[in-house]
Amino acid sequence: MAGIVVVFDFDKTIVDCDSDNWVVDELGFNVLFNRLLPTMPWNTLMDRMMMELHSHGKTIDDIVQVLQRIPIHPRIIPAIKAVHSLGCDLRIVSDANTFFIETILKHLKIRECFSDINTNPSYINEDGRLQILPYHDFNNFSHGCTLCPPMCKGGIIEKIQESLGEKKRLIYLGDGSGDYCPSLRLKEQDFMMPRKNFPVWELICKDPLLVKAQIHEWTNGEELERISLQLINKICSGESDEFISSNCKLHIMCVFGSH
Structure with missing residues (x-):
């Protein structure tokens, strides 16, 4: 075959579901996401949200744990x-x-x-936060x-x-x-x-x-x-x-x- x-x-x-929305919602940042959504392209917004998560103390492990319970x-x-x-x-x-x-x-x-x-593409930068390109x-x-x-x-x-x-x-x-x-x-x-x-x-x-x-x-x-x-x-x-x-x-x- x-x-x-x-x-x-x-x-x-x-x-x-949508994995981007899932992470944002599960980590409690959907209000900010919805406010910024009309102002920038989707990928730029997701990169911004990763920055916001990092600045509020959310780690890569937090993101991984959310991703691992995504519905399927x-x-x-x-x-x-x-x-x-x-x-x-x-x-x-x-x-x-x-x-x-x-x-x-x-x-x-x-x-x-x-x-x-x-x-x-995405990667974890030197500061330990996820960047999305x-x-x-x-x-x-x-x-x-x-x-x-x-x-x-x-x-x-x-x-x-x-x-x-x-x-x-x-x-x-x-x-x-x-x-x-x-x-x-x-x-x-x-x-x-x-x-x-x-x-x-x-x-x-x-x-x-x-x-x-x-x-x-x-x-x-x-x-x-x-x-x-x-x-x-x-x-x-x-x-x-x-x-x-x-x-x-x-x-x-x-x-x-x-x-």
Whole structure:
């Protein structure tokens, strides 16, 4: 199954909330966060919040303890382990940050399942506080995508596609509006798995035919596990086109339009 690459978003896909909000809320700084939110870009704000946490005596250990109790659906870890055991190449494309993601994955004992993590860089500085940097350096250049401020996941998917060649097939799982751009970069032989009733699903439903990939929605960790494993098995047995037809796109559009 080396021909299958499974790309996961992180927040609200692997974990069941936004990791940035989770840390800020759990450490009691949500009021300040909400006050500053309209005044600066998200990554700049998160770096500022890490500075505020540090200045108020919150340590890296405090952040780690919060991250280690982040909510996650009980079927997500078995799903990731199963997909990895089948020989698929698992990757993460997320607008969280390296420290949060690495800390959580290591705690869940699934870090070794992922060959690559594309996210905002972060590090612990000499003062012992976490610094978060943007994936794209807007001081020097823009990523040029009007769909994706501040991080263009579509551009990352294109780089992955270029490195893989034509024979690899992608399965992309995500929930947020930032996952819409990569869904448009997927090819006809690929699969898009948007989380139902989340922003990327709603964007796709506006015009499903813009997405070349075959679409299959999911709602929770149990469905993520079942559908992703079905897809992998179908791809390997050469039956993927029978499993999900273009009618699925029309079904999604009709379901969304009925609400």
